[in-house]
Amino acid sequence: MASENTRKWAIIPEPNSMTVGEGTVLLPYAGRVNESIAIGDGDFLLAHQLVADIRSATGTDWDIATGDMWSGFIRLRIADSRDFDSQDGGTAGAYTLTINTDGITITGCDFEGVRNGVQTLRQLIRQNGAVLPELQIADAPACQIRGYYLDATRGRVPTLAWLKQWADKLCLYKYNQLQLYIEHTFAFDGMSETWRGSSPLTPADTLEFDQYCANLGIELVPSVSTFGHQYVAMRTQELRELGEFPEDADRPFSFIERMRHHTLNVADDRAFAFSAQLVDSYLQLFRSKRFNICADETFDLGKGKSKQEAQRVGVAALYATYVGKLCEHLSKQGREPMFWGDIAIEMPEILETLPNNVTLLNWQYDPEATDEKIQLVAKAGAKQIVCPAVWGWNALLPRIDDAWNNIARIARYGIDCGAEGMLVTDWGDFGHVNDPRMAVPGMIFGAQYAWNPAGDTAENDLLERISRVEYGDCSARFVALLRNASAQAVFTWRELVEYLELDDGTGNCNTDVAQTIPCLADRLVDHLSDCGNAMTVREARNRMMRNMATTIERIPQANRALQQCMVDIAPIAAHMGNPGITAAVRIAMEGQLLLNRVGFALAEAHDVRDAHDAGDWRPSDYRALARELECWCEAYAKEWNATSQPSELHRIQETVWKAADELRRISK
Structure with a gap:
């Protein structure tokens, strides 16, 4: 039997239990996949996935059938009460896979379980062609929610064709949820001034993609900014008065300012009407009962138009009241609200006010993050999903080491604290310069650790497995070389944007930008007090480069x-x-x-x-x-x-x- 070190194939995520025999099984040149109608796969997509991969790997065409009158070398079926022991307990998404000379059988606890088993078999066929190893697998996911969060708003709107390719890839690695981040890049009625020129996604795109994801066993969850991150909308003629600082609406565009401004003035009743309209029109396009209202990084809250109200009730109460109203609005329509947890964690009194059906998306992106904030939410009794990152933003090459450290760590914390699942985030930030294909290694890290976070998987081993499974690289070196290349990024896209945007357009330093650069933030006030003048752009750039x-x-x-x-x-x-x-x-x-x-x-x-x-x-x-x-x-x-x-x-x-x-x- 081949050892882990000498085996020339791999499975991602690594199964919980796998026994590999000494023999091999030859796929017939004219075979058939028999998929039970009880699986609930109306279009027999799973059988078609296998037939397509067999054709690609072996050049042969297979048949598809259903029902007990038709034989099948590959058999897909739903479990009965005898198929899973008490340890699996019929866990959603659980499956068994057996490959022997009698054929191949995949038994799933439910549709998702059969789907997961099919993806394992597809990976084996892609690497081994017509000669598969004898083996037996019993497998089940650690996290019931294994989600991916894709930025589709901060500069890059994916094509529908590419989104479908990405959903196919998420399916192959057993993800079961996807969210697209939207600020201004959706063609909402009456908001053309906001989305013009952004190549916005449309209702037709969403309906088609929602159906496509559902067929793959992936829940497409609506996600739209309803509070903070309203930079584009709050710069329009029609909506600027709803912002905290409408007087800043005509400032020159800035990638950095877009990340920090603008926040809705929630002391204005019109703000809630605006957010509710976004929610109500968007949710009708999705079959999911979940809805992510975002509500993160409300940096301007209580500092502009809402300052007087914030002084009266407190910033935390102002935030909690508004988010609570949005959650209640969703709940009345039978939806389950979700929102990012950064503000609630900074102001823990907010946690005590959360309704029972609200899920906190607890993002922690530090590669050396502790479990402190995840424990905090768990002790408050709030539902949470933990959210690490693929670490691709603001860079041409992905920071693979940071992604691995962050994802592996956060997945374990989530399991230990009883989180409902994991949502791996993929952000664009400064124009989304990062090609989305560069996120694949990080995405696969997320697949591995959401499924089996307790496994003793070393980073280098996982990089080799990704090279084999995803890229078809027999040398198993491709991803390690990509990691080594990313380590050579000394002056990155982020530094270039910071350097250029320090100029406010008049030769003076853009203090909003300077405040985001640590070596400058501490010097702004000191410089003014020392010489009585604001820092010039030349002085700011000098300091930045010398630092x-x-x-x-x-x-x-x-x-x-x-x-x-x-x-x-x-x-x-x-x-x-x-x-x-x-x-x-x-x-x-x-x-x-x-x-x-x-x-x-x-x-x-x-x-x-x-x-x-x-x-x-x-x-x-x-x-x-x-x-x-x-x-x-x-x-x-x-x-x-x-x-x-x-x-x-x-x-x-x-x-x-x-x-x-x-x-x-x-x-x-």
């Missing part, structure tokens, strides 16, 4: 290492037969090489010592670098179109062009 001096000196070495990663990964990618991911990875790596060179050039321009002490290494002529950036941006735009609508691609292009213009300016 990066110890990292800037890494850039020559980092770029050499990144170039070596590109050399090492190229032949592996060539044999994977996936030109889409090959192109996406190449563009991301080339982009990071350029960003590092831009960071080095800016450091030189600001007289950072370590940039001058780097020997012969230089980012090349600044004007030539500017041209390289612009050419790269065109290639990046083509890859954007592979997954996404035009949406806000222009904002990323404009940022790159500003960087190129800055390089030309400093070259003088």
Whole structure:
């Protein structure tokens, strides 16, 4: 029997119990899948999934049938009372899979269980073709809710075709819930000023995608901002008066300010009418009874138009009252409210006011997070779902180590504290520069740990398994090389945006932006008191770049290492037969090489010592670098179109062009 170390195939998530025999089983060249009608798979999608993978892996065409009059080498069935022991207890999503010379049988506790067993078999067929190992699996998920949260609003709106591909992939790794994050990118009636130019999703898109997900056994849960993160809506002519700071509505667009402003003025009765209208129209498009009202990061609450009311009742009460009204509004319509837990955790008195049917989405993104906040919610008796992250935001390459540490840790905390499940988040933030395909390793981490968080799975082992199962990489090195490449990101998209947006457009420092940069936030007040003047953009950029001096000196070495990663990964990618991911990875790596060179050039321009002490290494002529950036941006735009609508691609292009213009300016 092959050991774990020598076996050339893997299953993700790793089953709880698996016995592998010494023999193999040859799939017949003209076989059949018999799927029981009792499963409830009306279109026999599960059988069709298997037939499609068998055709792809072996080139042979199989038949599909149902009923006990038809034989089937692969048999899909629903369990009876004798099929699962008391340990499984008929857990939703549980299944058994047996492969022997008599054929293949998948028995599920319910539809989801059969679906999960089919996904395990599909992974084996994809890796082994017509010759499968003899084995027996008994498996069940640790988390009943295994969800994925995809940002579809902060710059990138996926195409419906790509969303379906992503749902297919979530199904393969046994996810059973998906949420799309929406702020302004949905075509609500009467709100065209808000969604214009954003390539918004439509009701027709949602109805079609909801049905598609349901067929895959995935619950599509509506999620829309109803409180904070109203930046675009609160900048319109029609809605700005509902915000805390309507006087700021005409400020120049800023990626960073979008993350921090604007919040609804909930002291105004019109705010609730606005939120209720969003909720009421959106929920009608989904079959799910759950609804996520978001309500996170209400940074402006009680600071602008609602300041007087906040002083009267308290910010916590103002928040709790508004969220409570929205939850009650949903409950009256038979819905189960969900919202992000950051504000409630900061103000624990809010936890005591939550209705019983409300679920708190407890996001913790620190790779070294403790269980303190998860324990806090558990002790308050509130229902919660724990939410780690794939760590892709604000970067061209995914931070795979951070994702693994965060997801593995949070999954275990969630199980220990009795959480109802896990929702893995995938954010875009500053224009969503991160290609959504880069999130696949993090997504698979989430699949593994939501299913089996107690398993002793080392990161390197999981990276090898992902390389084999997801990418078809026989060397099992692809994801590790991607991780190594991401470690060479010294000057990232985040730093570039911060550097550029420190300019408020008049030559002065944008203090809202500066307050988000730790090395500047502490100096703003001191600078004003020292010299009596506001900090200029030049002074702010000087301080920012000099604060990066110890990292800037890494850039020559980092770029050499990144170039070596590109050399090492190229032949592996060539044999994977996936030109889409090959192109996406190449563009991301080339982009990071350029960003590092831009960071080095800016450091030189600001007289950072370590940039001058780097020997012969230089980012090349600044004007030539500017041209390289612009050419790269065109290639990046083509890859954007592979997954996404035009949406806000222009904002990323404009940022790159500003960087190129800055390089030309400093070259003088």
